[in-house]
Amino acid sequence: MYTIERQKRIEGVIEVYNILVCDDDKEIVEAIEIYLSQEGYHILKAYDGIEALSVLEKEKIDLLILDVMMPKLDGIRATLKIREKNSIPIIILSAKSEDADKILGLNVGADDYVTKPFSPLELIARVKSQLRRYNQLGGSAQTEQEKVYQVGGLQINDDLKEVTVDGEPVKLTPIEYNILLLLMKNQGRVFSISQIYESIWNEEAIGADNTVAVHIRHIREKIEINPKDPRYLKVVWGVGYKIEKS
Numbered sequence: 001m002y003t004i005e006r007q008k009r010i011e012g013v014i015e016v017y018n019i020l021v022c023d024d025d026k027e028i029v030e031a032i033e034i035y036l037s038q039e040g041y042h043i044l045k046a047y048d049g050i051e052a053l054s055v056l057e058k059e060k061i062d063l064l065i066l067d068v069m070m071p072k073l074d075g076i077r078a079t080l081k082i083r084e085k086n087s088i089p090i091i092i093l094s095a096k097s098e099d100a101d102k103i104l105g106l107n108v109g110a111d112d113y114v115t116k117p118f119s120p121l122e123l124i125a126r127v128k129s130q131l132r133r134y135n136q137l138g139g140s141a142q143t144e145q146e147k148v149y150q151v152g153g154l155q156i157n158d159d160l161k162e163v164t165v166d167g168e169p170v171k172l173t174p175i176e177y178n179i180l181l182l183l184m185k186n187q188g189r190v191f192s193i194s195q196i197y198e199s200i201w202n203e204e205a206i207g208a209d210n211t212v213a214v215h216i217r218h219i220r221e222k223i224e225i226n227p228k229d230p231r232y233l234k235v236v237w238g239v240g241y242k243i244e245k246s
Contacts, residue, residue: 017131018060020044022052022075023067023093028116032065035120036127049073053081061088063131065123068094068105076108083109087173089130093118106214111175112201129202134174149184151243154223154232156184163223170222175200179212180219183233183243192240216241 019041021032026047033043044059046052050073052066064082068075079090092105092113105113112126147158153166158181163170172180178200183191191199197208220227234244 016040016042017062018042018044019063019065019127020046020052020055020059020061021065022046022049022070022078023065024048024070025067028067028093031120032123035124039124039128041127049075049078049081052078056082056086062134063089063091063127065091065093065127066110068092068101076104079105079108079110083173087171089134089174091123091126091130103210103214106211107218109173109218111173130174133178133200149181149187151184151187151232151245154184154243156181165223172219172222175215176219176222179215180223180233180243183241187243188245190236190240190242196241 019036021029021036021043022045023029023032024047029045029047033045036043044055044061046055048070049066052064053073055061056064066075066078070078073081075092079092082088082090089112090110092102092110093116094101094105094113095116102113102115111130114123114126149156149158155164156162161177163172163177163180179196182196182199183189193209193212194205196212197203197205201208216233217227220230220233223232224230232243234242236242
């Protein structure tokens with residue numbers, strides 16, 4: 001089952017989301033707090049991975065902004081531990097711009113990354129995008145006609161936000177869920193990397209190949225018996241990806 005753990009605090013008609021910012025550079029944390037507070041978000045702060053895990057145990061957090069290089073417990077290992085039981089959106093901050101570092105963050109379960117130094121407008125846009133996607137996943141109401149998509153033993157119930165393979169629940173991150181749902185809704189249709197990226201991230205696909213490929217690999221690892229010989233999620237070389245029809 002894909003479980004949503006999120007909190008909305010209602011103040012009149014304003015939804016206030018809790019965002020945890022974790023970086024060992026206090027000036028960066030304070031700057032991010034200023035940017036996001038101006039957008040109406042409630043900011044909680046931590047300065048290393050261990051402190052971030054402690055805050056997550058005590059508070060309901062809607063999104064985590066997490067630096068890679070930190071003392072005690074770095075952002076990569078912290079993300080691995082968080083993903084053991086929590087699917088909240090995670091945006092990785094990194095001072096490095098190489099693709100390998102971005103891929104590493106995505107590999108361990110992050111949903112997005114921002115490279116330092118970053119534009120406040122870019123960070124705000126990515127926060128809003130992740131919260132919007134997460135909110136949509138968690139806020140769907142039950143309908144009389146459940147939206148169920150199935151291929152063989154792979155099934156998505158989009159009302160319950162459940163993914164199962166041969167009856168066994170599969171836990172996906174919000175990005176993984178949305179990619180799989182897009183392909184399941186369009187069985188047999190091939191989507192290019194750019195089409196997948198623009199549909200899921202709602203922005204122009206510039207240098208998106210590695211980002212999409214990492215998430216596709218994660219999905220395969222979770223839904224396929226043998227990810228190297230996939231039964232469901234197929235690659236069409238030079239074109240893109242598709243969910244094979246039954």
